[in-house]
Amino acid sequence: MKKLVETSTEEKIMEAAKEVFMKYGLYGARMQDIANTAGINKALLHYYFRNKEKLFDKVFEGALQKYFQQMDVFSDSSLPIKERVFKYVDNILLFLSEYPQMSIFIIKEFSINPELFREKVQAVKRDKAVRLIQALEEEMATGKIKKIDPVLFMINLHSLCSYPFIGEPLFKHALKAQGKDWNKDFSQEKLNLSVKKFVEFSLGK
């Protein structure tokens, strides 16, 4: 029973830390805020994770892991690249529904402190992200897909998937002010179809 309670507290802290760090970043986040969110005493944070940086490290590491895990499908050479991209779209949209601020969190913290996290990002990301580019180049060479700029395609793909979740609060506000309803006008399914149409348009012969 002891062990269970322990894990539960640690998990509560991690969940709260994730939430607060994602919202405010390493500099903007307050330990007291994290403690309040987790519903525990501030000293407990230091009991489980020595200090702010260590706690942030854990959160950031986990975020990287989960985020780039979504790109594993790019390496599945049993599928044609278009199918891999389709699968990726399914994965990432589902993932971002749960953590809408994940992309921007990773990008921001990495830009603020590149030297501190370069190795960590490197280690987790490895070549997962660029596998997509390599696969695109291969299928272009064999004439299976259209000749396109693979880097630009990768950027566009990430843009279409990530930004809707990042910008949701503002989009919501803009629509509401005009009597429209975000929840009626936007859905993960619509976005999914729309992105895949773009992929089809870009790659399909």
Add this chain to the structure above:
Amino acid sequence: MKKLVETSTEEKIMEAAKEVFMKYGLYGARMQDIANTAGINKALLHYYFRNKEKLFDKVFEGALQKYFQQMDVFSDSSLPIKERVFKYVDNILLFLSEYPQMSIFIIKEFSINPELFREKVQAVKRDKAVRLIQALEEEMATGKIKKIDPVLFMINLHSLCSYPFIGEPLFKHALKAQGKDWNKDFSQEKLNLSVKKFVEFSLGK
């Protein structure tokens, strides 16, 4: 001469504040950091702008103004909507080249403190953002463009324009790790063409 020096200092502060607030947000930014960036004494910040919130307000207000100004073109009813969108793409990409973090700055601060900025955002944004949607609906009704989901189109458009600048640091890192060169693989011109191709594909009959 006095007046000139004054303006120059105030401007130096505003520039520095913009930079630091965009990087760290209201909570994460430090007045000392802003003072250092501006190359002045911290007390001067309070001399020109009473406190942190007031300074932030000025910066945020200016950011809103400039950002939504780019969307004025959506209201130019002398042009067909596709032309308006093309012009918007030109505008916003140029603007984001200068302030790559502008979209995310506005979104983040607005989400963190919606009640504080709702009116300000409302006042500046007005219906600029949704004018695009209205215009799309009009031209769909008259059969000038394809029948599409206008809200989804708006989201995709913003995604394709904003995210490349937001994610640049990470993209850069990903490509460099694979021996590729961001500056060779990405350019504003390429992106411009690519976005317009998407617009053509989405609206064009």
Add this chain to the structure above:
DNA sequence: TTTATGTTTAACTATATGGTTAAACCATTA
């Protein structure tokens, strides 16, 4: 040169924040 006025700074204050400590609080076991 002197005075007046606006600008800039160093030194300071009060509070917020990250982090520590010692005591209290369980649950398990001897």
Add this chain to the structure above:
DNA sequence: TAATGGTTTAACCATATAGTTAAACATAAA
């Protein structure tokens, strides 16, 4: 029941940070 050991808390401490103040500085006018 008493002892043990991990968990949790209130009360601290040291430092960082937003904001203030009084004095120094500079410039223009008298």
